[in-house]
Structures are given as C-alpha cells and as structure tokens.
Amino acid sequence: MKRMFYPQLAWDSIRKNKQLYVPYILTCIGMVMMYNIITGLALANTPEAYVGGGYIGALLGMGGWVIALFSCIFLFYTNSFLMRRRKKEFGLYNILGMSKWSIVKILFWETLIISVISLTVGLILGILLSKLAELGLMNIIHEEINYRFTIFGKSIVMTLKIFGTIFGLLFFNSVIRLASSNAITLVRSENRGEKPPKGNWLLGMLGILLLAYGYYLSVTIKNPTEAFNTGFTAVLMVIVGTYLIMICCSVLFCRILKRRQGYYYKANHFVSVSSMAYRMKRNGAGLASICILATMTLVIMSTTTCLYAGLEDSLNQRCPRDISIEFGMQDPEGMQEENIRDLQSGILDTIQMYGLSPKRICSYRYAVLYGVLEEDVAVTNPNGLMGMMTDSLGTEMYCYCFVPLSDYNELMGTEETLEAGEVLISTNRTAYPYDTLSFEDGREVSVKKKVDFIFSGESMMSIFSSMAVIVPDLDAALQGDQAIVSVMDDSFFDRGWFYAFDLPADAKTTQQVYQELDRVFGSDDLKSRYGYDVVSCEEREDLRQSFYQITGGLFYLGILLSIVFLFATILIIYYKQISEGYEDEARFEIMQKIGMTKKEIRKSINSQILTVFFLPLILAVVHLAFAFPMFHKMLMLFNLFNIRLFIVTTGISVLIFAVFYALVYRITSDVYYKIVSEAKQ
C-alpha cells in the first residue's frame, strides 16, 4: 500500500495535467520513433550492402545525431514549460508538509512513467514503420537494402542509451530547479506582477540593420562558392537580427500603437495590444526561435526536394552524352590534329568491336587556366592568384577554358567567324555581362558574342564556375606575341581533349563498351603512344546511380528532418499558447465580470493567437524569399540551374508547411479558448 503511494501520485498528476502531458509524451514517442528508424537505416546501409552504401549509412548516421541533439534541446525546452506549470502544485505540496525529497520521488516516478511509455510505444512504432521507411529509402535511392533482423537489436540498444540519457538529464534538471526554489516562490511563480518591458531602440535598430544586411548579402551573392562563404555570415546575421527584432521591435511597435489613442482605445485593439506588449519580451525569443526553426525546415524541404526532382536535369548537365572520355595532355604535341584523329579512330575501333558506331559526337580540344574574375578582368597569374585567394576565400574563382573556333563550330554545328582579338564566351553558372574581357598578364579581347557550349564533365563537377573562351587559334592565344594570356610554369594550367557520344545500344552493352574503353585507354602503352598522361572515362548510367544515392540520400534525410522540425515548431507554439491560456484564464474572467461579451473575448483571442501564430511564419517566408537567390546559387554546384523547379519546390514546401500550421492553429485556438472560458464555470 505505502510503497505504491508515489507511483500512484505521479500517475494521477500526469492524468490531471493531460492537456500538458499528452502532447509532451507524443513528442517523446515521435522523437524515439524517428531516432530508432534513422539509426536502423544507418546501420542497414553498409558498404557491403551495395556500392555507395557507406555514404548513405554515414549520412543517415549523421542525421541520427542531429535528431538526438535536437531531441535533447527540444525536450528540455518543453519540459521547462511543464515545470513552470507544475511549480505551483509542488509549492502547495511543500507548504502542506510534503518534503522536497518526497516531491523528488514524485518527479522520479513521473519521469519513469513517461520514459517507459515513450520508449515502449516509440520503439514499437519505430520497428513497425522501419519496413516502410526502408521501402521509401529504396525507392528514392534505387538500391536494394539488406535490412537484417540483427539490426533491430542494435538500433534499439542505441535508442535506449540516447533517450535514457536524455530522460535522466531532464529529471536532474527538474530536481535542480526544484531544489533552488522555496515554497513561497513556487506557489507564486506564476503570477508575479511584472512591468511591461521597455523597448530598446538601439538593439531594435541593430536588429533591423543586421537583418537588412543579411538580406543584402544573400541577394547580391554572385556565384556558388561565394554562397558558401558569405552565405554563412548572412545566415548568422539574419538569425541574430530576427531575435533582436522580435524581442525589441515588437515591444516598440506595441508601445507606438499604445500611444495612438484613436487606435488603442478601441474595443478590439485594447486588450490584444496591451497583452501583446506585456508578453513580447518573454515571447520575443520564443517567436524568434519558432521563426528560425520554420525557416530552417522550409529551406531543407525546398532544397532537398529540388535536388531530387532536378536529378535528371543535373545529370544531363554533368554528363551530356552516354559515354565521355577526357584526355589530359601535358605534352603540347598530343594536341596536334593528327594525333587527335588517331586517338579518335582508336576509340572508334573499340566501339566497332561491339558492332556499334557513336552518335551525337562531341569533340573538342581545350586549354584550361584557373584564375579569379574581377569584373571584366581575369587574373590567372599564380602569384596574384594566391594573394587573392587568401584575401577573399574563393570569391569568383573561375576556370577559363580556351577552345579553338574550328572545334567549336564542329561541336555546335555553327559557322561562327572570329577576327584576331575577338572571342566568343560561354559561362556555365553565372552570366558574364561585359563586352570585353582582359587578362591581367595579357591582352584585352572583345567579346563578339555570348554563346552556348557543352561543358565537359570535369568542369561541371568543379566547385568553380567555368568560362569557355572560344579563340580563333588555340596555340596563338596562349603563346607568341599575339597571345591573349601568358601561361607561366607554375600557372594552374591544363590542356586536353574531350570526347563524348551516345550509343544506340541497351544499358548492358553501353556499360560493356564503357568498361572496355576505360580498360584500353588506361594502359601505359597507349598513354605513351598518344602522348596523354591522364584519362577519365564516364558513363551516364553509372553516374545516375551515384546521383540517386547522393541526392536521394539528402532528400530522404531532408524529409525526415523536415518532419521532426515541423512537429517541433508546431509543438512549441502549442505549448506557448496553452501556457498563455492558463495565464489569461483569470484575466478573461475579470473582463467577463466587467461586461465583456463572449463574442468580444473570442475576437480578442483570435487576433492575439493569429498574431502569435502567423508572425513567425510570415517572417520565415520573408527570410526564405531573401535566402532564395543564395540557395539557388548553391544548387548550381549540383548543376541545377532550373530556377522554375526551385520556385515550385519552394512554393510547395511553404504550402505544406502552412497547411499543417493552420491545422494546429485551429486546434490550439480551440484549446486556448476552452481553457480561458472554463474560468467562469
């Protein structure tokens, strides 16, 4: 009898506080389930299961850690909500003569009950859903996963370890909070009189400036490499700016509203403006967190979906034909037309063995020089280059790819002509707006036309943008007194021949041809005969597989994390509203007593909840809009240039998010209204 006292008390208090504990336990269950699924998948994707399995496994493993860390932060956050609500109850127990030690026992039993429920249900759901999750992953990455039974054991043990630790930490945190407060403060913790905060103009202005500058950075980013460096700064500024604005500007805004008597002293503004002003300081940080979390979710959703949906696009960019071979030639002799012709017939011979002939052939010689582009000046000089690279990390690094006009015309089926000192230009990622191009250690040339070009796999794969410079004569452009750029011994310089073609054959034969070419031209014998020193052979089908793994893995992880973040965002708002509902209970009772109708109360509640709910969402969408150019540039690194697709996936992400959001808004405002109007009964 006596022994069961504390468990019984703990169970009763969980049941009594249903409105608080049910969502909390559901969150715990959700987190346990997600973690269990993702670790199970991470364990199932091994290099032994399929080629590239190690990559997916590592990616998902990382995702598991993200979820674990996030769960920890998030459960601490929600638990502090619960504790704030419960403090009064504990204080009462304390005053009624229950020792703190006994309260600790109740807390212990509560934690135990909650963790047992969440772990049991979470693990069962996790195991049940893991098959589905596995099927989903297989569909996305187009691989067979070997999900053996032993994995269940391992993933369950990992889940128990991680969440056991989290629950333990939560318990200790509660105990420490309890110990550091006395009975009186516990009882009164909820309704301490508090002056509405004074807004800080300086911090508010700083917030606006930071946000504006972050937006400015994102919008003015010119190329993908810059997007990574500057982008990080921009994101930081926007985050700090959001917090400052939400905390300071909202208070200031309310104060301005309050000063406008004609506006403030109106039945439908009076109550909402004053209670918003009163809460903003405490709420500001919460709203900012919700906003950041929402933005993060939207970014993850839209980018990973875009990556996956644009997979074929970027594959085609990356590998324009079924098979491509690239020969790197140190020896300028190799670039002679005769040698190239011999090489080509060697390739044709190999293909001939399968009774096939190549179609839609791409063939061109090129010379590549790395450098920086500053406006219309290309710096390829290695000394200058080093200085600039350390100065501004990777800004506007370019790969200049010189191609002779004759090869170009043959490649594109055009009949362009060029005078000396004229070039055609094509860029693969960012537009080149100038009419001239000058090389720092060379000459200025005039850009006759901006044209299309088929870039080699090497240049599409590079994190640097490429610029094809079509010159009348390759040799003359690089050396002699007519040279437009000077190549030094230690310049970042390469030259070679790119050859790509389609094969009118089935996948299997194509693969055989590809393997044969790879084998034949990889031999040292041929290397010395044709004067090339590196060769890289690629097949589109082969690449497609790894594309599905890379983007599919990211997409899958993106979905899982989006779900987790989405529900977290929603839950934070739910708790926020509920705890405010309890605070408002007394307030609305008073208002009812002095003559506020139910309808007026409902109206005032709606306008408050609407603001609290949709302010962060609106700001998140604005963030997303300004971040769009930046992420669009980043996607270019994956050879995704389809801006329409990115707009569509972003739009869909916002829509899905908003639908869930609106749903929770309905539920929350109902619960809130119930709490507030229960006061009277």
Next chain:
Amino acid sequence: MSMLEVNGLKKTYVTHLGSNKVEALKNVNFSVEEGEYVAIMGESGSGKTTLLNLLAALDKPTGGNVILNGKNLFKIRESAIAQFRRENLGFVFQEFNLLDTFTLEDNIYLPLVLAGKSYKEMSERLKPIAEELAITDILKKYPYEVSGGQKQRAAVARAMIIFPKIILADEPTGSLDSKATDELLRLFKEVNAMGQTILMVTHSVKAASVANRVLFIKDGEVFHQIYRGTDSNQQLYQKISDTLTLLVTGGERE
C-alpha cells in the same frame, strides 16, 4: 417602485456528479431604494457571493427574479447581458480584479472602451472621480506598483466611471489592512452621499456598520435587517454584533 427588487430568489448548485445538491439560496426577498447604502452580512458560506453573482447576472438562478429599474434581469437575452452589465452595474471585488497588463488608468477605462467611448470622453469622466478617490497621481502606474488600498480605489473608480445604477461590492475590504479599510469605507460613504446606490456584501461588522441598512442572511434566506435610523456608527456596530451573536446561537427569526 424600488430601484432593485429581489423576489423569491433561489439557487441550488448541482455538483459534477449530479448527486450532491447545495442549496446556497432558498428564498431571498428584499428591495433597495435609489440612493441607499445597503450591507449584506452573513457567515462564510452563507451564500453572499452567490447572491451578488445573481444580482450581477453572472449566473442564472434556480428560481425567483431580480428586477433592476423595472427590468427583469433574467429575461434579458444572453447576448445583451454583457452590455447591460457594463451600462448599469459597477463592481468592486475582494481581490481587486485589476488586469496586470494595464495601467490603473487603462484598467479604469476598460468598461468604457468596450462600450466604444472615445478617449476624450473617458478622460473627462475620470478626472473628477480620480480626484475624489485620490488616485490622480498614480493613474499611469501598473497594479503591481501600488498598494492594496490604492488598487481597491482604482477598482472603485472603474466601477464608478460607468455611472452605474448600483455599485455591487463583494467583501471590498477583505484584502485590505485596517488603515486602507477605514479609507475605503469613508470613500464609500462619500460616494453614497453624492447619491450613488451601493450594495455591499461583507462579513466584517466594521464595514457593515457604515451602511444605512444591514441585511443578514442565514440558511439561504434573509434572516433579519437593521435600519440605521439615527444611530451613530458606534451604535449600529453594537446592534450588528448583537444580531450576529443571536445568529450564531440560533435565535428565532423575527
């Protein structure tokens, strides 16, 4: 006709399970004339708050009716009740019931804002009332910044600013120290002298002895009433004490 008439008022609370019934008011009859200052006394749990809630139309009675200025309170449509309340009834509660999100001034304006009055009109109404209650200097403060007595005076101002037919006060001195109690009772007397009708519920003999008439309720009925007549506060105090003794010892109803 009296300003307020209470006829056969009855209230039975049914607890959640429906099995337990508490008869808070059985059969309450009394009336209040315009300009009167009436105190209602009774022990804790005798149904004073229940009665006041009914008079304020905050709750529905089990039987009987309340007529204020010729209007039957319980015949008013649900949707019009809140408006009726804020146009006719001023409230003062034991726990002040001020909103901590508002300054005292805004707290006082609240019923008028709900009624759609302009700021100009509200501040003109407030000026003399604030002066009378000596809260002009603290109007811009928040409830937590002022003392209990000052809070209660702000609450009285909030009740008065709507120019109510009647002020209903539920244990207004219950949370005040003796100095603030004296101050508030003096104010009530002054306000009443200016013609304001006041109905005050209390269990404090001192508070009741300031009124013109004292009603006693026991077992859900009006048990007895004392008119001041020409008595001084001191004399009335003595009479009330005697009646209470009678009440406790279970005397017969007169």
